Amino acid sequence: MSAKTINVALIGQKFMGRAHSNAYLKAPRFFDLPVNPVMHTIIARDLSSLKKFADRWGWANATTDWREAINHPEIGLVDVTTPNNKHKEFVLEALKAGKHVACEKPLAATLDDAREMRDAAKKAKRCKTFVWYNYRRVPAVATAYQLAREGRLGRIYHVRAYYLQGWASSPDIPLIWRFDKEQAGSGSLGDLGAHVIDMVRFVTGDEVEEIVGSISETFIKERTIPSGVGGAGIASGAKAGGKKGKVTVDDAVHAIGRMKQGGIFSVEATRFATGDENKHGFEINGEKGSVFFNFEDLNNLYYYDATLPVHVRGWTKIQTSVPGVHPYQAAYWPTAHPGGYEHAFVNQAADMMRVLGGEKPEIPLPDFDDAFETQRVLEAIELSAKQQAPVKLSTVK
Numbered sequence: 001m002s003a004k005t006i007n008v009a010l011i012g013q014k015f016m017g018r019a020h021s022n023a024y025l026k027a028p029r030f031f032d033l034p035v036n037p038v039m040h041t042i043i044a045r046d047l048s049s050l051k052k053f054a055d056r057w058g059w060a061n062a063t064t065d066w067r068e069a070i071n072h073p074e075i076g077l078v079d080v081t082t083p084n085n086k087h088k089e090f091v092l093e094a095l096k097a098g099k100h101v102a103c104e105k106p107l108a109a110t111l112d113d114a115r116e117m118r119d120a121a122k123k124a125k126r127c128k129t130f131v132w133y134n135y136r137r138v139p140a141v142a143t144a145y146q147l148a149r150e151g152r153l154g155r156i157y158h159v160r161a162y163y164l165q166g167w168a169s170s171p172d173i174p175l176i177w178r179f180d181k182e183q184a185g186s187g188s189l190g191d192l193g194a195h196v197i198d199m200v201r202f203v204t205g206d207e208v209e210e211i212v213g214s215i216s217e218t219f220i221k222e223r224t225i226p227s228g229v230g231g232a233g234i235a236s237g238a239k240a241g242g243k244k245g246k247v248t249v250d251d252a253v254h255a256i257g258r259m260k261q262g263g264i265f266s267v268e269a270t271r272f273a274t275g276d277e278n279k280h281g282f283e284i285n286g287e288k289g290s291v292f293f294n295f296e297d298l299n300n301l302y303y304y305d306a307t308l309p310v311h312v313r314g315w316t317k318i319q320t321s322v323p324g325v326h327p328y329q330a331a332y333w334p335t336a337h338p339g340g341y342e343h344a345f346v347n348q349a350a351d352m353m354r355v356l357g358g359e360k361p362e363i364p365l366p367d368f369d370d371a372f373e374t375q376r377v378l379e380a381i382e383l384s385a386k387q388q389a390p391v392k393l394s395t396v397k
């Protein structure tokens with residue numbers, strides 16, 4: 001363990017609150033880092049459950065007073081895991097107080113909020129910002145990034161990106177915050193599409209030029225308002241009450257477009273893909289090779305090398321778990337003892353500590369500037385669906 005530490009204040013104690021707590025707990029155990037995170041304060045609205053949460057995960061303090069906690073002189077990094085419309089207020093307060101900030105994705109519920117957060121981050125020159133587009137740090141995705149940087153894909157022709165979940169196809173799922181435009185900004189688009197759009201930008205190193213067309217649909221228009229504390233998440237097992245409310249976001253979205261370097265792409269995000277639990281990834285076809293990734297098979301990257309002699313060509317399954325060869329794996333277990341969902345979060349926490357220690361991680365971390373670009377793509381997809389017309393990214397600022 002290194003001598004330097006940074007005190008973390010984490011806001012939110014449900015799905016992502018747990019994932020990030022685990023990441024801060026594990027990162028300094030598995031990795032040798034220039035700075036180690038100290039789990040100083042957990043912040044949320046319900047003090048009794050929060051105290052239990054703090055004990056379970058090892059947070060030294062638990063509080064409902066977010067303003068005091070963010071401004072506490074001992075805090076160095078503020079991490080925000082609240083619903084999308086609740087990112088901005090906490091983030092702006094933290095940047096004003098001179099703290100480094102990590103924020104969940106998408107950066108915000110609206111492009112306006114995201115822009116304000118990005119601009120505040122630019123002004124707060126001493127503060128580092130991070131956004132939890134954690135799938136970049138799944139070793140198979142990081143390997144795809146490396147193969148692209150090695151020139152193994154060549155000129156990119158096609159990108160097929162998808163994030164398919166099926167849980168919302170049941171009308172019994174209550175009206176949680178994810179179905180509310182004010183809190184979430186958008187539905188499957190910001191919840192799921194944001195991840196694959198980030199992955200595509202990251203792996204290809206290219207940007208979206210234009211959304212040529214987009215279609216979105218809300219299949220179930222009303223759901224039962226959950227009883228209890230407003231807006232509990234799917235991971236919290238919200239119980240349905242009686243009264244119904246409107247679903248104000250997309251249940252599914254499809255978009256097609258053009259990348260700046262000439263490739264064409266499609267992206268699909270849905271929470272109504274019955275039978276698909278968490279099928280998300282991409283297939284990228286280039287002049288020299290292709291890569292295919294599906295999170296339901298997260299330890300493997302499929303690679304097609306089109307430069308090989310024809311008689312040995314074919315898709316190769318690369319099990320990305322070789323220590324010292326595949327990104328992050330030297331920190332964990334021997335070859336073929338693969339990782340799971342939580343490892344990408346641990347890897348991200350480790351890389352954030354590297355940045356805070358003045359190091360440059362091998363796999364780039366998205367900051368607010370970077371996440372704002374993904375937010376512009378989300379906005380363009382929404383606009384295109386609404387206007388039933390193409391939208392050039394240059395018009396979305």
Ligand SMILES: NC(=O)c1ccc[n+]([C@@H]2O[C@H](COP(=O)([O-])OP(=O)(O)OC[C@H]3O[C@@H](n4cnc5c(N)ncnc54)[C@H](O)[C@@H]3O)[C@@H](O)[C@H]2O)c1
Nearest residue numbers: 012013014015016017081082083084104105106132232233
């Ligand atoms: N990176 C990923 O893979 C990933 C996965 C899921 C969710 N997310 C993102 O994480 C964020 C949270 O999602 P989640 O699934 O953890 O949601 P959740 O509903 O499980 O948890 C949200 C937490 O925020 C708290 N909260 C809500 N309003 C608050 C307020 N006004 N003040 C203080 N706390 C408040 C809730 O009490 C809860 O603890 C969202 O931005 C979501 O898009 C990211």
